[in-house]
Amino acid sequence: MTGPSDNLPVTGGVATGALVTRALALRLLVSVLDRHNLLDEAFERVVAGTDLEARDRAFVRRLVTVTLRRLGQLDAVIGHFLDRPLKGSARRISHILRLGAAQLLFLDTPPHAAVATMVELAGRERSPALRRLKALVNAVLRKISREGAALVARQDAARLNTPDWLWQSWQTRFGPATARKVAAAILDETALDLTLHPAADRDALARRLDALTSPTGGLRLNARGRISDLPGYHEGLWWVQDAAAALPAQILAPRPGETVLDLCAAPGGKTAQIAAAGARVVAVDQSPRRMARVRDNLQRLGLTADLIAADGAAVPLDTAVDRVLLDAPCTATGTLRRHPDGKWIKAPADVAAMADLQARLLAAAVDYLKPGGTLVYCVCSLEAAEGPDQIARLLASGAPVERIPVCSREVHGLGEAILPEGDIQTLPFHGSGMDGFFISRLRRL
Numbered sequence: 055m056t057g058p059s060d061n062l063p064v065t066g067g068v069a070t071g072a073l074v075t076r077a078l079a080l081r082l083l084v085s086v087l088d089r090h091n092l093l094d095e096a097f098e099r100v101v102a103g104t105d106l107e108a109r110d111r112a113f114v115r116r117l118v119t120v121t122l123r124r125l126g127q128l129d130a131v132i133g134h135f136l137d138r139p140l141k142g143s144a145r146r147i148s149h150i151l152r153l154g155a156a157q158l159l160f161l162d163t164p165p166h167a168a169v170a171t172m173v174e175l176a177g178r179e180r181s182p183a184l185r186r187l188k189a190l191v192n193a194v195l196r197k198i199s200r201e202g203a204a205l206v207a208r209q210d211a212a213r214l215n216t217p218d219w220l221w222q223s224w225q226t227r228f229g230p231a232t233a234r235k236v237a238a239a240i241l242d243e244t245a246l247d248l249t250l251h252p253a254a255d256r257d258a259l260a261r262r263l264d265a266l267t268s269p270t271g272g273l274r275l276n277a278r279g280r281i282s283d284l285p286g287y288h289e290g291l292w293w294v295q296d297a298a299a300a301l302p303a304q305i306l307a308p309r310p311g312e313t314v315l316d317l318c319a320a321p322g323g324k325t326a327q328i329a330a331a332g333a334r335v336v337a338v339d340q341s342p343r344r345m346a347r348v349r350d351n352l353q354r355l356g357l358t359a360d361l362i363a364a365d366g367a368a369v370p371l372d373t374a375v376d377r378v379l380l381d382a383p384c385t386a387t388g389t390l391r392r393h394p395d396g397k398w399i400k401a402p403a404d405v406a407a408m409a410d411l412q413a414r415l416l417a418a419a420v421d422y423l424k425p426g427g428t429l430v431y432c433v434c435s436l437e438a439a440e441g442p443d444q445i446a447r448l449l450a451s452g453a454p455v456e457r458i459p460v461c462s463r464e465v466h467g468l469g470e471a472i473l474p475e476g477d478i479q480t481l482p483f484h485g486s487g488m489d490g491f492f493i494s495r496l497r498r499l
């Protein structure tokens with residue numbers, strides 16, 4: 055992939071626009087890998103305020119995403135051409151090499167553009183010691199451009215790009231063959247999945263968007279660029295929602311006139327589904343900032359909900375509700391296809407911390423329900439501690455709930471996602487690609 059601004063005016067041998075996009079990519083990589091910020095948030099801070107054109111933004115985003123997705127492979131190739139590893143103080147040079155190698159090996163940037171921009175970037179480092187490494191960047195990237203593809207062809211991509219703790223966790227939970235398929239699938243490019251407003255004319259919209267049906271009944275397209283530029287966006291005919299993320303609200307199956315508590319609602323994809331089904335939704339999220347996004351999203355879609363910014367475990371309710379959706383905060387290891395930053399900034403301690411929070415919210419969720427009411431618990435995680443272990447512990451604790459197993463018909467025939475107990479675990483390779491979601495349905499006794 056050529057950087058879109060690579061043909062702009064040239065300063066110091068490199069197009070200015072090309073250098074700007076690579077410099078922004080470097081800032082993002084530092085932010086994610088060295089400061090452990092989420093890429094979405096770093097992008098918002100670093101790129102959103104610039105006057106970069108849409109295609110340049112998209113290039114920056116794609117370059118960093120691919121670098122994070124393929125980090126293990128890139129490091130192995132770079133390591134092959136270094137006499138000794140770069141020391142801690144030269145970490146920025148490592149990042150420059152990673153971005154250069156990503157362009158050469160996974161983005162089809164013309165070699166001269168990839169090498170020249172990254173060498174120029176190294177030459178602009180503040181520290182003289184780092185600036186001197188410009189020659190090394192040049193030598194290593196040139197070698198990668200000649201010999202890197204042959205090395206990549208022999209690599210075990212799934213293993214190299216998966217941190218040890220996740221590899222171990224998935225082996226333990228799913229067994230070696232499925233764990234490997236999961237690790238391979240999260241290297242895939244993702245499609246864009248949409249959930250349709252009930253008022254939308256499905257066939258007409260599919261034609262306008264050049265879309266197919268997604269594995270869970272929405273639309274799936276291969277769009278790049280700004281979401282808001284797509285047909286139907288401003289008319290509120292659809293919202294972006296991964297095919298797997300559409301399942302929890304479908305399984306909850308709210309009916310018109312019922313009151314449904316959506317406990318962790320932002321940015322509101324599932325709130326919109328419940329409101330579109332005709333239920334009265336009480337949408338709760340701890341973050342007022344994220345709650346503002348729920349309001350904006352619902353407004354665009356012409357849907358309504360009562361919005362409360364509060365801790366989901368302490369919602370002030372007058373009466374018990376018919377249904378509760380608990381889409382709990384989690385490590386999001388099921389979304390690593392789209393958010394590969396998670397691989398490098400999450401750790402086992404995060405799983406434990408999230409599991410504690412989930413257990414607290416789950417206990418409260420049961421209390422909000424009427425007898426006979428339905429609770430759907432879900433997380434976009436692949437970790438046992440956040441999914442099946444939560445439900446097993448709740449049931450073992452004597453909480454007044456029983457499981458209502460989900461059947462294949464309710465998940466569009468995705469039988470492979472149904473666990474023996476009747477819960478759901480979608481995996482990134484199901485249905486020609488979807489997020490990994492754990493979903494369990496319970497009835498209040």
Ligand SMILES: C[S@@+](CC[C@H](N)C(=O)[O-])C[C@H]1O[C@@H](n2cnc3c(N)ncnc32)[C@H](O)[C@@H]1O
Pocket residue numbers: 317318319320321322323324325338339340341344364365366367381382383384
């Ligand atoms: C997985 S996201 C929810 C996604 C949302 N259901 C959707 O479909 O668009 C989890 C949400 O939980 C919120 N959250 C985290 N801790 C919370 C708490 N103690 N109470 C309520 N919400 C919380 C976060 O702000 C985040 O928006």
